[in-house]
Amino acid sequence: MQTQLAPQFANTPEGIEAAHILEKCVHCGFCTATCPTYQILGDELDGPRGRIYLIKQIAEGAIPTEKTRTHLDRCLTCRNCESTCPSGVQYGNLIDIGRKWAEDNTPTRPLAERITRWALKEGLTTPALFNSAMAFGRLVRPLMPAGMKRKIPQVKNPALAKSTNPYARPQASHSRKMLLLEGCVQPSMLPNINSATARVLDALKIQLISAPNATCCGALRYHLNDQDGGLSNAKQNIDAWWPLIEQDIEAIVMTASGCGVMVKDYGHLLARDPHYAKKAQKISELTKDISEILPALQEELIELIGAEPKNGVVYHPPCTLQHGQQIRGKVEGLLSSIGIAVKLCADSHLCCGSAGTYSVTQPALSEQLRKQKLAQLQIACNESGATTIVSGNIGCITHLQHDETPVLHWIEIVDQLIEQKKSASA
Numbered sequence: 001m002q003t004q005l006a007p008q009f010a011n012t013p014e015g016i017e018a019a020h021i022l023e024k025c026v027h028c029g030f031c032t033a034t035c036p037t038y039q040i041l042g043d044e045l046d047g048p049r050g051r052i053y054l055i056k057q058i059a060e061g062a063i064p065t066e067k068t069r070t071h072l073d074r075c076l077t078c079r080n081c082e083s084t085c086p087s088g089v090q091y092g093n094l095i096d097i098g099r100k101w102a103e104d105n106t107p108t109r110p111l112a113e114r115i116t117r118w119a120l121k122e123g124l125t126t127p128a129l130f131n132s133a134m135a136f137g138r139l140v141r142p143l144m145p146a147g148m149k150r151k152i153p154q155v156k157n158p159a160l161a162k163s164t165n166p167y168a169r170p171q172a173s174h175s176r177k178m179l180l181l182e183g184c185v186q187p188s189m190l191p192n193i194n195s196a197t198a199r200v201l202d203a204l205k206i207q208l209i210s211a212p213n214a215t216c217c218g219a220l221r222y223h224l225n226d227q228d229g230g231l232s233n234a235k236q237n238i239d240a241w242w243p244l245i246e247q248d249i250e251a252i253v254m255t256a257s258g259c260g261v262m263v264k265d266y267g268h269l270l271a272r273d274p275h276y277a278k279k280a281q282k283i284s285e286l287t288k289d290i291s292e293i294l295p296a297l298q299e300e301l302i303e304l305i306g307a308e309p310k311n312g313v314v315y316h317p318p319c320t321l322q323h324g325q326q327i328r329g330k331v332e333g334l335l336s337s338i339g340i341a342v343k344l345c346a347d348s349h350l351c352c353g354s355a356g357t358y359s360v361t362q363p364a365l366s367e368q369l370r371k372q373k374l375a376q377l378q379i380a381c382n383e384s385g386a387t388t389i390v391s392g393n394i395g396c397i398t399h400l401q402h403d404e405t406p407v408l409h410w411i412e413i414v415d416q417l418i419e420q421k422k423s424a425s426a
Contacts, residue, residue: 001025001052006061013272014097018059021094024087025052031081031091036351036369037074045071048081048091055098064102072099074365076358077223078319078351083326092324093268096222103225117224120357125184125216125233167195170202177207178293179244179252179286181237181259184216186394193394196415197255197290203304203418204297208253213240219262222269223356234266238279251288255411257393258356261324263287289321290411291330291392298337305338305417312341312386313413314377316400318393319351331392331410340413345373345380354399370399381405388413 003022009015031048032038038047045054051072058064072095079092108114178201186193198208215236222230241252254260267284270276294301313335321327332342353359353369377389377400390410391397400407 001027003056004060009059015059018094018097021090022056024089026087030084030086034080034084034349036076036078037365040365040368046074051075051095055094058098058101064105066106069102069106072102074362076351076355078355079323080319080349083323099225100227120360121221121224121226124220167191169195169198172202174205174207176205177209177249179241179249180208180210181214181217181252181254182210183256183259186256189398190394192412193255193409196412200411200415200418204300211240211244217259217262219258220356231269234270235276238276238283241283242279251293252286253293254287254289257289257318257321257325258395260287260289261320264325289325289327291327295330295334298334301338305421307337307339310339312384313388313390314343314345314380314384314386316352316377316389316391316396317348318391318396321392335410343380343384343386345376347376352396352399354395356395359399374400374402378404
C-alpha cells in the first residue's frame with residue numbers, strides 16, 4: 001500500500017517507519033478474522049485493516065478526530081493480527097505510532113479520562129504508591145464488588161503454607177546467574193510468582209538476582225501514549241542492569257510476558273539513541289521468558305519431579321507470549337514432560353481482555369472478552385477434569401480470577417511439585 005507522507009512526517013523516523021510498515025499491507029483482511037474487537041463490534045474501523053487505513057490517512061495529512069482516536073484506543077494491542085498476516089505487517093509498531101499522532105493532533109481528552117490515565121501511569125509504576133494502595137485494598141477487599149476484588153488478589157502459596165516466610169528467596173550462590181525483572185505490580189499483587197521462579201531455578205543450580213534500581217519495563221507508559229516516559233523507564237533499567245550484564249549474566253528472566261515483549265523491543269525502540277542503542281540491543285538479545293529457559297533444563301526437572309502422571313491443567317497462553325513474542329508450545333511441552341496433561345481451550349489464540357490497562361480504560365469490551373474466555377476455559381476444565389487454570393502473565397492471571405477454578409502462573413505448579421518431592425523424601 002503506497003503512502004505519500006505529509007510534509008510534517010516525511011523526514012521523521014516515525015513517518016519513515018510507518019510508511020515502510022504500511023507498504024507491506026495488501027488489505028487482504030485475514031487479520032479481521034482473528035481481531036477480538038472486530039468480532040465483538042463488527043466495525044471495519046475496529047479491526048486491524050480499518051485502523052491501518054486510519055493511520056495511513058493521518059500519515060498522508062488528514063487531521064485525526066476524536067472518533068479516530070477512539071478506534072485506535074479500542075485496539076487491545078494483542079497482535080493476533082500479526083500472527084495471521086501473510087505479509088508480515090508489524091502492526092504493533094504501527095499502532096503505537098498512530099496512537100501518538102492521534103493523541104498529539106486531537107482535542108485534549110475529557111478530565112475524567114486524563115485523571116484515569118495519569119493514575120494508571122503514576123500509581124501502577126510507583127511501588128510506594130501501589131504497595132500502599134494494595135495493602136489498603138486487601139483490608140477492605142471483603143466489602144468490594146467482584147470486579148474490584150479481582151484487581152486485589154488474595155496472596156496464597158499452597159506449596160509453602162506452613163513456612164514462616166513463604167516468599168523468601170533462596171540465598172545459595174551458584175556459578176550460573178540470571179537477572180530477574182521484578183515488575184512494577186507483580187511483587188505486591190502476586191509475590192509468589194517471582195519467589196517460585198527463584199526457587200525453581202535455585203533447584204536447577206541457577207542463582208536469580210535482581211537489580212535494586214530497576215523499574216517498570218516501560219510498557220504501561222508507552223502504550224498509554226507517554227512514549228517518552230516509557231523510554232525513560234527502559235533507560236533506567238538498562239543503567240541498572242548493565243554492571244551485572246558485564247559480569248557474565250546468562251539471561252534476563254521475564255515471568256510476565258507483557259514485560260518480556262516490551263524489554264525484547266528495547267533494541268528497536270532505542271535504535272536511534274546514540275548512548276543506548278548498542279546496550280539496548282544486547283538487553284533485547286539476553287531477555288528470555290521463563291518458558292524459554294526451562295525447556296533446556298527439562299532432563300534436570302524430570303530428575304527433580306519425575307515424569308509420572310500428575311493432575312492436569314488448562315493453559316491460557318497470553319497474547320504477549322504467543323503473538324507478541326511468537327512463543328508457542330514451550331509451556332505445554334515442558335509441563336507434559338513432567339507428567340502434567342495440558343489442555344488448551346477453544347479459540348486459545350484470542351485475547352482474554354486484560355491487555356495491560358485495557359480492562360480499566362475499556363471496561364465494557366474487556367469484560368465481554370473475559371466472559372467469553374472464562375466460558376471456554378471452564379469447558380476445557382470440564383472436558384479434561386483439570387481443576388486449575390495456568391497462564392504466564394500477571395495481567396491475564398488477575399483478570400481471569402473467579403470463584404470456580406483458581407488461576408495460577410504455571411511456574412507455581414512446577415515449584416509446588418519440587419516442594420512436594422522434597423517433603424516426601426525428607
